[in-house]
Amino acid sequence: MNQIASATAIANPNIAFIKYWGDKDPMLRIPANGSLSMNLSNLQSRTTVSYDSTLERDELILDRKVPDDLAVERVTRFLDHVRHLAGISYYARVESENNFPTGSGIASSASAFAALSLAASKAAGLQLDERSLSRLARRGSGSACRSVPAGFVEWQSGEDDDSSYAFSLAAPEHWQLYDCIAIVSQEHKKTGSREGHALAETSLLQNARVGDTTRRLDLCRQAILNRDFQAFAEIVELDSNLMHAVMMTSQPRLFYWQPATLAVMRAVVDWRRNGIPVCFTIDAGPNVHVITLADHSSRVIADLIQIPGVSKVLVSGPGKAVRLSVE
């Protein structure tokens, strides 16, 4: 008899203001340092998990295509952990869809594994609280743990599987920060962030970056809680530069910036000098996340799209927690 148990979940990706780069434990994704992020309301992964007694292996459909074997293995390893927690043995069909381009420097793995965590655990009959869900998502992709709680989120690095999870610092309604993502290139990046994390410690600058994290987290957390944009801008740009400093001095060197990336960075710094509340932050990709306040977003978007090399701008406010789809 064919037994099916199914659930669908939705999660937003997140943009880190204090970045995660490098692991203390690469298997469990215990990060070298704590980090801080905001979920992105208008971008999402929508993931359905159906455990099916007739399947002979896990099946994965990603953006309506069968992905490469590595991606399937990664999901199977993740589902094995969920099956172990739930005490079930059925294989699953996983269908996941992003409403934004995969592998372009917008963290699709974060929203994908956050949604997968909720859908896979729910369909398996588990009732995980937010902390457990965040810990589970972390095993799939480190930064996915930050896409589990709502709004403005901190990931405390912790020391082991129990202590490394993310929690909400403030609800989405707390501060109308907008992330205007200037899309510079939609090419799939050469070095994914997973491989990149392993290179972090080959930079002689990584220890200094990690050692200073508590200070930066404190400054960023306070700036968000106080809605102090100037203080926020200062620490966010510094943190982004610190991560890229580590990347461009690792072995082999990782260089994610394109000429247009730099054009946007320079423009943003000029605009802020002219009184616009705006700052940049860049993940492991060429796109520039341009952070501003809701009131200034129309002007910022219009100006960004004028910069040569910027093909489009994706806009989000603070996003919700991971949730089940009610359809």
Next chain:
Amino acid sequence: MNQIASATAIANPNIAFIKYWGDKDPMLRIPANGSLSMNLSNLQSRTTVSYDSTLERDELILDRKVPDDLAVERVTRFLDHVRHLAGISYYARVESENNFPTGSGIASSASAFAALSLAASKAAGLQLDERSLSRLARRGSGSACRSVPAGFVEWQSGEDDDSSYAFSLAAPEHWQLYDCIAIVSQEHKKTGSREGHALAETSLLQNARVGDTTRRLDLCRQAILNRDFQAFAEIVELDSNLMHAVMMTSQPRLFYWQPATLAVMRAVVDWRRNGIPVCFTIDAGPNVHVITLADHSSRVIADLIQIPGVSKVLVSGPGKAVRLSVE
């Protein structure tokens, strides 16, 4: 009665392969770390110093113009030291001319103060040996001490005025390295390197960079002595990235790269991946010094000039020591 004593000297600027950034003693220009460079044969400052008993103050003509008061004060302070060493009191007329654009990221202060050191000391009746001349030039502009000896030059950081000087590692004929400078912008830079040095220690990455210098100097020195381009390229690019990592994380942040700077950096890395012996290094300006071997220089120059944003390419081989003009 009008007494005049005059001398003219010529010096090349230099490109640092292991960079100087930050001072232990800003007044005496004792650097935070040792550095290593090559003089640039085709670029030069030509400086004439004439002590004249009728002058009531020092006069400076730079590239046929009267420069601002700050530049004159800097030269007067330097000449005061020479007058002190020589036991003379006459003011001087100083005329200096560069055959390359001032303030564009090519270190004009290095060649200018190296030439000034020789011309001013000679006209004052001093016979300084190379080491004393290098120490003298260092007081005018740190990296000027490296434009005193010939060819490939190391500046040992030292601890005080006596021990901080540069010496030749190898003559210009040792290795036919060419520096093809891709000129990206000739605008005068917003933050001069003098002000920049003072900011080095505001970056939390500077200590790690400085602490690793002995290792990088050893690797670079050996690569030059062995004419090992691959090893040379690896350490030169890493060192340049380390300095810019410090710059872009200092307070305030220093960002010298333009979009075209990044386009050249990326092209150079691609070319090397395709077997061309070529690497980049960047000083406190937007231009990219593209280092290659003589045999490959025509091709590299032709390819550089095709990159959008590159307005011209200046080419030099290894240059000589500072010398008196015989005209």
